[in-house]
Amino acid sequence: xxxxxxxxxxxxxxxxxxxxxFTSNKPLGSLGSACGRIVACLFAPFVLLxxxxxxxxxxxxxxxxxxxxxxxVGYRGLxxxxxxxxxxxxxxxxxxRETWFGRLxxxxxxxxxxxxFCIVKGDMQWFGPRxxxxxxxxxxxISSVLSRTKPGLFNSRSLATGAGNRALQExxxxxxxxxxxxxxxxENWSFSYAARLVLRTLVMMAxxxxxxxxxxx
Numbered sequence: 001x002x003x004x005x006x007x008x009x010x011x012x013x014x015x016x017x018x019x020x021x022f023t024s025n026k027p028l029g030s031l032g033s034a035c036g037r038i039v040a041c042l043f044a045p046f047v048l049l050x051x052x053x054x055x056x057x058x059x060x061x062x063x064x065x066x067x068x069x070x071x072x073v074g075y076r077g078l079x080x081x082x083x084x085x086x087x088x089x090x091x092x093x094x095x096x097r098e099t100w101f102g103r104l105x106x107x108x109x110x111x112x113x114x115x116x117f118c119i120v121k122g123d124m125q126w127f128g129p130r131x132x133x134x135x136x137x138x139x140x141x142i143s144s145v146l147s148r149t150k151p152g153l154f155n156s157r158s159l160a161t162g163a164g165n166r167a168l169q170e171x172x173x174x175x176x177x178x179x180x181x182x183x184x185x186x187e188n189w190s191f192s193y194a195a196r197l198v199l200r201t202l203v204m205m206a207x208x209x210x211x212x213x214x215x216x217x
Contacts, residue, residue: 033122033125036119036125036126037119037120037121037122039126040116040117040119040120040126041120043116044116044117044120047113047114047116047117050110050113051067051085051113051114054085054101054105057101058085058086058087058099058101060101061089061099061100061101061102062086062087062088062089062099062101063089063090064086064088064089064090065086066085066086067083067084067085067086067114068083068084068086069081069082069083069084070082070084070133071133071134072131072132072133072134072151073131073132073133073134073137073142073146073151074123074124074131074146074150074151075123075146075149075150075151076142076146076147077142077146077147079134080118080123080124080131080151081123082114082115082118082131083114083115083117083118084111084114085101085102085105085111085114086099087099087101087102087105087106087111088102104212107162107208107212108205108208108209108212109158109201109205112153115131115153116153118131119153123150123151124150124151124152124153125149125150125151125152126152126153126154126194127152127153127154127155127185127189127194127197128149128150128151128152128153128154128155128182128185129145129146129149129151129152129155129157129178129181129182129185130151130152130153130155130157130158131151132168136168136169137175138175140175140176140179141175141178141179144179144183145178145179145182145183145186148186149182149186154194154197154198154201155181155182155185155197156181156184156185156197157173157178157181157182157185158201158204159197159200159201159204160173160181161173
């Protein structure tokens with residue numbers, strides 16, 4: 001078997017799961033399994049409450065179903081389904097346009113909150129790279145990053161480029177730069193590192209929210 005045939009991406013193309021790769025990221029792995037799922041279960045009622053508060057605004061602003069699912073790339077290149085709030089409208093010409101509700105919640109990352117349930121299910125973890133559409137990724141990213149870790153909510157790349165996946169889609173960051181950020185998270189992992197990620201992410205969300213309020217006042 002050639003080197004190309006033995007890569008995780010090649011195994012995925014053949015319909016088989018690639019062999020596990022070694023990672024020194026032990027704490028991250030544990031938070032992506034039983035411990036992290038228990039914590040996510042504790043947060044789930046608050047997410048349901050927030051969803052109930054959001055629903056009237058989604059229904060008023062969107063012409064689509066308020067909550068839907070989108071297929072993303074998960075651990076080892078396998079498909080996972082991500083629940084999302086409807087933040088886009090389809091125009092008569094078939095174009096997608098962001099709703100006013102989407103303009104409020106997407107910059108601060110609140111449209112990602114339903115991914116808590118993906119952590120409960122075990123498809124995601126608290127700390128890891130954001131889950132992407134398959135069309136946005138290549139085999140380099142899957143074999144370099146997703147062969148070693150599940151997608152997650154908190155990561156250093158989001159701090160550098162903003163919440164969500166717009167940076168890649170808008171050409172602000174390349175796949176190679178994403179690989180460097182995400183592998184750096186894996187290599188530098190510790191619980192103190194995770195705490196700093198959470199704190200800095202909350203500060204970023206708060207700062208973005210303040211800037212949005214000021215721009216509208």
